[in-house]
Amino acid sequence: MTTGAPPAVGGAADIDAPDLNAPDIAAVEETPQVRRRRRLSPGKRLPASRLVGPVLVLALWAVASAAGRLDPAAVPAPWTVLETGVRLWTDGTLTTDILTSLRRAGSGFAIGLTAGVALALAAGLSRAGEALIDGTVQLNRAIPTLGLIPLFILWLGIGETFKIAIIAIVVYIPVYLNTHAALAGIDSRFVELAEVQGLSGFQFVRQIVVPGALPGFFVGLRLGVTGSWLGLVVLEQINATNGLGYLMFQAQNYGQSDVILVGLVVYGVFGLVSDSAVRLVERRVLSWRRTLSS
Amino acid sequence: MATHTEQLTRPAVRLRGLTRSFDDRTVLDAIDLDLPAGQFTALLGHSGSGKSTLLRAVAGLDHEVAGSGRLTAPETVSVVFQDSRLLPWRRVLANVLLGIEGNEAAHRARAALAEVGLAGREEAWPSELSGGEAQRAALARSLVREPELLLADEPFGALDALTRIRMHVLLRELWERHRPSVLLVTHDVDEAIVLADRVLVLDQGRIGLDLTIDRPHPRSYRDPLLGEYRERLLTALGVTEDHK
Ligand SMILES: Nc1ncnc2c1ncn2[C@@H]1O[C@H](COP(=O)(O)OP(=O)(O)OP(=O)(O)O)[C@@H](O)[C@H]1O
Ligand SMILES: [Mg+2]
Numbered sequence: 322m323t324t325g326a327p328p329a330v331g332g333a334a335d336i337d338a339p340d341l342n343a344p345d346i347a348a349v350e351e352t353p354q355v356r357r358r359r360r361l362s363p364g365k366r367l368p369a370s371r372l373v374g375p376v377l378v379l380a381l382w383a384v385a386s387a388a389g390r391l392d393p394a395a396v397p398a399p400w401t402v403l404e405t406g407v408r409l410w411t412d413g414t415l416t417t418d419i420l421t422s423l424r425r426a427g428s429g430f431a432i433g434l435t436a437g438v439a440l441a442l443a444a445g446l447s448r449a450g451e452a453l454i455d456g457t458v459q460l461n462r463a464i465p466t467l468g469l470i471p472l473f474i475l476w477l478g479i480g481e482t483f484k485i486a487i488i489a490i491v492v493y494i495p496v497y498l499n500t501h502a503a504l505a506g507i508d509s510r511f512v513e514l515a516e517v518q519g520l521s522g523f524q525f526v527r528q529i530v531v532p533g534a535l536p537g538f539f540v541g542l543r544l545g546v547t548g549s550w551l552g553l554v555v556l557e558q559i560n561a562t563n564g565l566g567y568l569m570f571q572a573q574n575y576g577q578s579d580v581i582l583v584g585l586v587v588y589g590v591f592g593l594v595s596d597s598a599v600r601l602v603e604r605r606v607l608s609w610r611r612t613l614s615s
Numbered sequence: 616m617a618t619h620t621e622q623l624t625r626p627a628v629r630l631r632g633l634t635r636s637f638d639d640r641t642v643l644d645a646i647d648l649d650l651p652a653g654q655f656t657a658l659l660g661h662s663g664s665g666k667s668t669l670l671r672a673v674a675g676l677d678h679e680v681a682g683s684g685r686l687t688a689p690e691t692v693s694v695v696f697q698d699s700r701l702l703p704w705r706r707v708l709a710n711v712l713l714g715i716e717g718n719e720a721a722h723r724a725r726a727a728l729a730e731v732g733l734a735g736r737e738e739a740w741p742s743e744l745s746g747g748e749a750q751r752a753a754l755a756r757s758l759v760r761e762p763e764l765l766l767a768d769e770p771f772g773a774l775d776a777l778t779r780i781r782m783h784v785l786l787r788e789l790w791e792r793h794r795p796s797v798l799l800v801t802h803d804v805d806e807a808i809v810l811a812d813r814v815l816v817l818d819q820g821r822i823g824l825d826l827t828i829d830r831p832h833p834r835s836y837r838d839p840l841l842g843e844y845r846e847r848l849l850t851a852l853g854v855t856e857d858h859k
Contacts (some may be wrong), residue, residue, distance in 0.1 A: 510700055513676060517694045518714030518756075528713065532704040609704045609740050 396529025397579040404581040406586070414568070419587060420567040422553060425481065426591075429488025430549040436489065438542065445498075445504030445534070446526060458497055463540065466490045467555055484556045491552040495544035503537020504530060536610065539603045546595050554588065626687075627764055627796040628673060633684035635668050635677065642668045644820030645684070652763070655790055655797045657807035659848060666800045668769050669817065670694075673798065688764060689796075692817035693757030695767040699701040699749035701741035701756075708737035711756045720759075727755040730792075731785060747778040751785070758789060764794040780836075783810055787832060806849050808841050809834045816851040824851040856859065 324402050332448065362594035367373070385391050387400035393401070409415035440458065443450035470487060477483035507530055515525045555565020628650035635643040638749055642665040660666045667820055671677045672686065672693050701710045711724040728737060731751040741749060750770060757765060770786075771779045781857055790797055806830060807814045816824040828844055 510696070510698070511702065514696075514700050514702075514713075516676060517674060517692075518760075520714050524714070528705075529702065532702070535704075607704075609742065 335369060394576065395578060397582065401579050402582045402586070405577075406583045409580070409583060415583070416588075417562060418565045418568045421563050422557065423591075424565065425484050425556075426488060426549045429485045429552065430492050430545065432485065433489035433492025434496055434542070434548070437493035437545065438500060438538070440493070441497045441500035441504060441538075444500050446530070455501065458494070458501075461490075462494050462498065466494070467552070469558070472557070479560055484553075484561075487556060488549050488552040491548040492545040495548060496538070496541040499541030499544070500534060500538045503534035506537075507533050536607060538594045539599070539607065542603075543596065543599050546599055547592070550588065550592050550595075626650060627654075627689050627739065628688065628798070629672075629685075629687040631685040633669075633672060633678050633682070633686060635665070635682040641820055643672070643682070646820070646822060648815075648822060650764075650796050650798060652796055653794045654813060655787075655811050656815060657799045657801055658815045658817060659801065659804060659812035659852065661852065664700070664817045665820060666802075666817055667768055668789070670798065670800050672741075674762075674766050678790055679761060683791070686689055691760055691762045692764045692766060693760055693762035695750075695753055695757050695765070695770040697769045697772045698762050699741070699744075699746075699751055699753040701744075703741050704847070705741075707733065707739050707744070707752050708736065710741065711759055715754060715760060716737065722761050724755070727759040728752070730758070730789065731755045747774055747782065750774060750782065754789065758793065759778050761793065762795050765790075765797045766800075767797070768800045769807070772801075779806070784833065786810065791832075802828075804845055804852070805836055806845050809836060814844075814848060816848060818851065818853075824848070827852045 382391075382396075383399050383455070386393075386396070397405075406415070415565075440454050444454040444458075447611070466487060468488070470483075473483045473486055477486060511529050511533065512525075515529055520528065555568055557564045559568050561567040561570075564585060569581050569584035572578070626649040628648070630646050630648040633646040633648075634641065638776055646669070647838055658666050658669065668677070669679070672680070673688055674684070675688070676694075687738075701707070702713065705713070706730065708724055710720070711727060712720055715724075725734075725737060728734060731754050733751055733755065734750060736744070736748070736752075741752070744752060747847065750773075753770075771782050774782060786799075797811075799807070799811060814824075814826045814828060814829055815822050818824075824847070826844065826847060829839075830838065830840060835842065
């Protein structure tokens with residue numbers, strides 16, 4: 322405690338370090354001859370810090386509703402939203418709509434993910450593939466995908482196919498871009514190592530190129546997940562006859578703001594669950610990484 | 616090392632008229648060199664004198680360099696780089712196993728790690744190793760292939776002085792046990808003298824000095840008889856009295 326040496330870094334000690342330092346800072350103030358560097362990282366996380374903000378907002382909303390300060394037609398009370406949600410769930414409408422929406426987003430996402438990864442591998446691992454694919458995708462990227470909706474309706478009709486196609490395009494672009502950049506940016510020192518160790522072409526790809534590109538792939542994956550929900554919302558609210566967005570669109574016509582809020586909550590849960598799932602997989606797969614956030 | 620003379624007659628590496636240039640600048644100029652099998656050779660030279668270029672040529676790594684000459688090198692060559700070059704996404708043992716297969720490979724890799732003092736760290740991630748430990752893991756990776764020729768390009772350049780001395784002892788021990796031919800590139804004259812039985816100085820694209828160091832091992836930095844070799848090497852490197 323009397324030394325000015327920085328705390329040991331590495332191993333399990335990392336996790337406890339900020340905690341152990343806290344009393345030190347007070348000690349330093351009493352004995353100014355022991356100087357300590359100003360801490361630039363924000364320090365230890367508060368417990369359940371992510372929940373503090375949302376809970377506060379919910380509390381404010383409930384209080385304001387109970388006090389009659391909110392117009393129930395514009396912003397219904399939290400318990401009204403809950404009641405409506407339970408009602409829609411028990412009479413089966415909500416489940417049907419949720420399943421329809423999930424199927425759309427899921428199929429589009431799966432196709433987009435597969436296409437993005439396949440194209441990135443083809444473009445990243447062969448010069449011919451790069452010449453054919455990369456320029457084309459870059460061009461595709463320049464066109465906002467949602468702008469393709471009218472054309473796709475003409476081509477594919479207004480059914481499910483066109484919706485899935487649009488979502489797939491929204492997803493494949495970030496997956497391709499990030500995966501391809503990661504594949505192309507593989508450290509030349511590792512290429513040299515592979516040559517020295519006598520790896521075959523296949524071993525090189527499997528043991529060095531692919532694992533090295535995984536961090537970039539996960540960036541693309543998360544953007545793709547976000548993109549698939551965004552595409553879903555837009556598609557369902559303009560051109561659908563069922564699904565969650567359609568439910569909300571109709572509620573707007575009848576002035577049912579509580580139903581709209583139920584829809585928004587479900588969208589929020591979709592986004593939250595899928596993002597957490599991706600994060601979980603990422604943490605597992607990239608457990609070798611030690612970044613500032615870990 | 617007169618006892619090894621018979622063994623040293625078969626050259627492991629043979630260069631004849633090796634020339635390498637980058638955009639009209641000739642870095643290696645018709646070099647002739649034989650490295651006998653099992654010899655520990657150090658290669659000294661100024662920064663930019665072409666040491667790495669020579670080593671990369673012997674390792675077969677220079678695909679894009681314009682050059683000519685004849686080069687014979689053994690089948691199994693290992694390279695130790697200045698950085699440990701461990702793949703961050705593989706655990707230490709898997710890194711040592713990079714590029715080798717077979718049932719007893721893992722067993723050999725564990726043995727190699729034990730040899731460099733890393734027993735028990737097989738399942739660590741490279742990011743959890745210190746600089747010296749990482750470099751020892753890299754040594755294990757190159758040894759497990761039982762190379763006939765071990766090429767090392769300033770393998771200890773990034774280490775602190777104390778760790779470097781430990782690594783010198785370790786490298787020499789490993790060499791005694793496995794007897795590969797070694798070509799060690801360094802810019803540290805003392806490192807070359809303490810470790811190698813033959814020191815080459817690369818100057819202006821040619822071997823400017825070829826010095827056999829005939830002192831028993833283990834050698835100490837304090838050995839006054841090594842001072843004479845140091846003097847000759849420094850002179851060959853163009854370091855005169857008033858530079859010291
Ligand atoms: N890829 C390259 N393209 C162009 N010039 C190069 C390249 N690699 C090396 N050189 C040049 O060749 C010369 C020799 O380089 P080399 O890396 O072999 O030197 P070195 O003796 O290893 O130096 P150091 O001790 O600093 O590592 C240098 O002048 C360098 O600029
Ligand atoms: Mg060099």
